[in-house]
Amino acid sequence: MLYADISNSIARQIREQVLKPGDRLPSVRLLCQEHGISMNTAKRVFIELEAQSLIESKPQSGYFVSQLPYQRLPLPEVSKPSPISQDNEPEALISRVYATRGKPGLTHLSMGAPSTEMLPLAKLNKEIIQATRRLSSSGTAYEEVPGNEDLRRMIAARSLSWGGKLKESDIITTTGGINALFFCMMAVSKPGDTIAMESPCYPGSLQLARSLGLKVLELPTHPVTGVEIDALKKVIKKIDVCLLVPNFNTPLGSCMPDEHKKEVVALLAKHGIPLIEDDIYGDLYFGTQRPKCCKTFDEAGNVLLCSSFSKTIAPGYRVGWVAPGRYREKVLKLKLVHMLSSPALVHEAIASFLRNGRYDNHLRKLRATLLQNYLHYIDAIASWFPADTKVSRPQGGLAIWVECNKKVNTTELFETALKNKISIAPGRMFTLQDQFENCIRLSLGVLFSEKVDQKLKLLGKLLT
Amino acid sequence: MLYADISNSIARQIREQVLKPGDRLPSVRLLCQEHGISMNTAKRVFIELEAQSLIESKPQSGYFVSQLPYQRLPLPEVSKPSPISQDNEPEALISRVYATRGKPGLTHLSMGAPSTEMLPLAKLNKEIIQATRRLSSSGTAYEEVPGNEDLRRMIAARSLSWGGKLKESDIITTTGGINALFFCMMAVSKPGDTIAMESPCYPGSLQLARSLGLKVLELPTHPVTGVEIDALKKVIKKIDVCLLVPNFNTPLGSCMPDEHKKEVVALLAKHGIPLIEDDIYGDLYFGTQRPKCCKTFDEAGNVLLCSSFSKTIAPGYRVGWVAPGRYREKVLKLKLVHMLSSPALVHEAIASFLRNGRYDNHLRKLRATLLQNYLHYIDAIASWFPADTKVSRPQGGLAIWVECNKKVNTTELFETALKNKISIAPGRMFTLQDQFENCIRLSLGVLFSEKVDQKLKLLGKLLT
Numbered sequence: 001m002l003y004a005d006i007s008n009s010i011a012r013q014i015r016e017q018v019l020k021p022g023d024r025l026p027s028v029r030l031l032c033q034e035h036g037i038s039m040n041t042a043k044r045v046f047i048e049l050e051a052q053s054l055i056e057s058k059p060q061s062g063y064f065v066s067q068l069p070y071q072r073l074p075l076p077e078v079s080k081p082s083p084i085s086q087d088n089e090p091e092a093l094i095s096r097v098y099a100t101r102g103k104p105g106l107t108h109l110s111m112g113a114p115s116t117e118m119l120p121l122a123k124l125n126k127e128i129i130q131a132t133r134r135l136s137s138s139g140t141a142y143e144e145v146p147g148n149e150d151l152r153r154m155i156a157a158r159s160l161s162w163g164g165k166l167k168e169s170d171i172i173t174t175t176g177g178i179n180a181l182f183f184c185m186m187a188v189s190k191p192g193d194t195i196a197m198e199s200p201c202y203p204g205s206l207q208l209a210r211s212l213g214l215k216v217l218e219l220p221t222h223p224v225t226g227v228e229i230d231a232l233k234k235v236i237k238k239i240d241v242c243l244l245v246p247n248f249n250t251p252l253g254s255c256m257p258d259e260h261k262k263e264v265v266a267l268l269a270k271h272g273i274p275l276i277e278d279d280i281y282g283d284l285y286f287g288t289q290r291p292k293c294c295k296t297f298d299e300a301g302n303v304l305l306c307s308s309f310s311k312t313i314a315p316g317y318r319v320g321w322v323a324p325g326r327y328r329e330k331v332l333k334l335k336l337v338h339m340l341s342s343p344a345l346v347h348e349a350i351a352s353f354l355r356n357g358r359y360d361n362h363l364r365k366l367r368a369t370l371l372q373n374y375l376h377y378i379d380a381i382a383s384w385f386p387a388d389t390k391v392s393r394p395q396g397g398l399a400i401w402v403e404c405n406k407k408v409n410t411t412e413l414f415e416t417a418l419k420n421k422i423s424i425a426p427g428r429m430f431t432l433q434d435q436f437e438n439c440i441r442l443s444l445g446v447l448f449s450e451k452v453d454q455k456l457k458l459l460g461k462l463l464t
Numbered sequence: 465m466l467y468a469d470i471s472n473s474i475a476r477q478i479r480e481q482v483l484k485p486g487d488r489l490p491s492v493r494l495l496c497q498e499h500g501i502s503m504n505t506a507k508r509v510f511i512e513l514e515a516q517s518l519i520e521s522k523p524q525s526g527y528f529v530s531q532l533p534y535q536r537l538p539l540p541e542v543s544k545p546s547p548i549s550q551d552n553e554p555e556a557l558i559s560r561v562y563a564t565r566g567k568p569g570l571t572h573l574s575m576g577a578p579s580t581e582m583l584p585l586a587k588l589n590k591e592i593i594q595a596t597r598r599l600s601s602s603g604t605a606y607e608e609v610p611g612n613e614d615l616r617r618m619i620a621a622r623s624l625s626w627g628g629k630l631k632e633s634d635i636i637t638t639t640g641g642i643n644a645l646f647f648c649m650m651a652v653s654k655p656g657d658t659i660a661m662e663s664p665c666y667p668g669s670l671q672l673a674r675s676l677g678l679k680v681l682e683l684p685t686h687p688v689t690g691v692e693i694d695a696l697k698k699v700i701k702k703i704d705v706c707l708l709v710p711n712f713n714t715p716l717g718s719c720m721p722d723e724h725k726k727e728v729v730a731l732l733a734k735h736g737i738p739l740i741e742d743d744i745y746g747d748l749y750f751g752t753q754r755p756k757c758c759k760t761f762d763e764a765g766n767v768l769l770c771s772s773f774s775k776t777i778a779p780g781y782r783v784g785w786v787a788p789g790r791y792r793e794k795v796l797k798l799k800l801v802h803m804l805s806s807p808a809l810v811h812e813a814i815a816s817f818l819r820n821g822r823y824d825n826h827l828r829k830l831r832a833t834l835l836q837n838y839l840h841y842i843d844a845i846a847s848w849f850p851a852d853t854k855v856s857r858p859q860g861g862l863a864i865w866v867e868c869n870k871k872v873n874t875t876e877l878f879e880t881a882l883k884n885k886i887s888i889a890p891g892r893m894f895t896l897q898d899q900f901e902n903c904i905r906l907s908l909g910v911l912f913s914e915k916v917d918q919k920l921k922l923l924g925k926l927l928t
Contacts (some may be wrong), residue, residue, distance in 0.1 A: 008607060027644065035769065040880070098800060101609075102606070108851070113605075116601040116604060122788040124596075125597075128809065129593055132589040136580070137779075138585045138586070138588065140580060140585060140778035140781065140811075141779060141780045141877075143780065144565060145562060145563075175782070179802070188676075191674065204801065204804070207800075207801040208802065313604075315605060316808035317730070317808075317809070318605050318805065333555070333559075334675065336559075336671075337642075338642060339640065339642065339643065341779070343639070344780035346810065
């Protein structure tokens, strides 16, 4: 057993509050015996948990679940969406929130991507210049339909990190992540079909499904372990497609345990229901090990794995990809018909960024930044938000989910916050049902600072 | 009356073979009297027609329709598609042809875009470098939903050239031209609707419509004046949407006269049928005057005008746009849901290319190249192809349409040609019906050369 597996399962118990602040952890010696690991491996488990501020050591006494204030904030409950599609799209709200995008003078806590200072701008600019020289037509010609060959090769090589065995030919590049989801929905569904998704869920996926005439069935979702498999089983006969974000989805930041992923993949394959897996946040883990994908357990080619570099390198470049399993031909045709070609120059720049080994270095820094950012944010929430606030424990990704007192209406709060130069993402955005009106998604994409702390303090006041 | 209007109408008579090779044109003096124009204006009419090799002067005798060999080749007839949707998509053929895209060693006469040597690569590379410096986030951040402001402003400013009155806010940028057509089809139709198009027609539009579950009704189309209005009137009650490429469409290269555009716009508005206008070739006129658009005559906001820079500056950049008239809000939402943002860097580069006044210079050169190219190609066709070959007289754009003897099957010819290192676009690609099997589209995007001449000679032999 890997130390990362052990630290992950202890971390999960802490996040789920099975282990509570102040609880004592087993000793290093006991851990060795229980799991049959070496002293060094056991020590790495504790170092890993300490790095995430989940545990703290006391001299001569061992390790304890840390007493940091936020450890005492309760987790949001498992969501309980209606088992019937409601498709009540919060269109006006979403437009309101998106209209604040990039507006100067605001603190963009609604942002869904890392801010510019977290991105490797100087290196990317060099890659762009080199790409204009390297591509025979300086990127002015159409690419071949499957997309940049080097990029597909690098993505295939990286699939080892999540236990995948992708080949270059399994992959089709797309113009951003949403474009990949679009191709997948088009490939495996038709208008009137029902698609199951987590609840709460990325508004873009909800809107995309609605735009294609699909009915959305929202699934009860645990803030730490993701979609509830029993709930999925109950509706399995009612759905035609399933879309999941198993790793660090927005807004919850949950991560499905491997055994859940495996079970869901088998369940859906058994019922002939294609799984669209959005792994756009998979590389942004706070721990030391990259989580597996559902695709890792996909024997039947039933999983269409989508991802992009929008949340890790450059949102505005529009570089995404899909490994569509047995739907490859369909997706390839859809790309030809709907896009012809992706923007060649920026795709080559990202390919080269990966080829030069810059991605891993960059990710290491970005993950450390996001983890520190998360610890600051959650600390500020514990300090400034009302005592009855519940908060998610993301294990990676870019979001914190805050559940306020039932009396709070965050759609109204959005307007008040905006007057105070803060942009937040109200909970109602993340569902097609009348729920989450007392929730907020905060972005970890904005670097924590004195100013952000003050804005969170202000937000806390508006909540009381 | 402008000299360009007069020269256009004479040019049309020559292309339609109302005026035949050797026919004498009216004298300069008569032209002045007939149209109430000055001698200088009348002279410009003849200079313009001579520049297009349509007429030639004989000393002391005046101007005559030129006797060049190709003037004697007959025009293809008005197409006669079935008035019932057939939706018999030539999927395998299209895949075969697209698979040859960019393959080295081939003469790419199937290409639908200008080749690299016709594009302003060095200037674009400079624009790209400057864009990385100019954009505050070096193009890594998402754009605002409507797209690059400068680009929209420049497109609006250029609308004067076709008698348009677009404002920046009327325009939404898209990730290439196909992406604009997609947004428009999504905005104005639903699965099961019927869309009318020219026949023959751009395969991308046919496939896009099919992909969205639309039935395609192909309209009889004249090789010089475009869609037959009477035919459109006959089916007006059967259609929900109309998509036209009024200026230099592919594969025919026809151009609807202004009065036809006006009439079609009024007809469709009267019946509440939205018109999607694809003007992607509008800037590539062989004459001296940019043709108007249907949008020029659109009072009701019923025309959704689409275009891109893929056929003029950089196919691989994916920079397109749409002026959706009264469907603006719908298209804006579709862009948000399906794309989030276009690739910021390349859009900024094109914006700057326009801002710096480089586009007009480039277009002037490109148009001259394409006209010369056309004259060479059509000359080679007249020299090498069988005597019963019919050929279009494009007035701009990137294509020549060749109609061979009924016995020829160009789908089979494609394979034979490919063995001889030539890629052609067989006629069957341009329809969903069983027609045009004896036709070929040749690309003007490949610079004519001794080698191309030899390949056309070879193709001519394969046709006999």
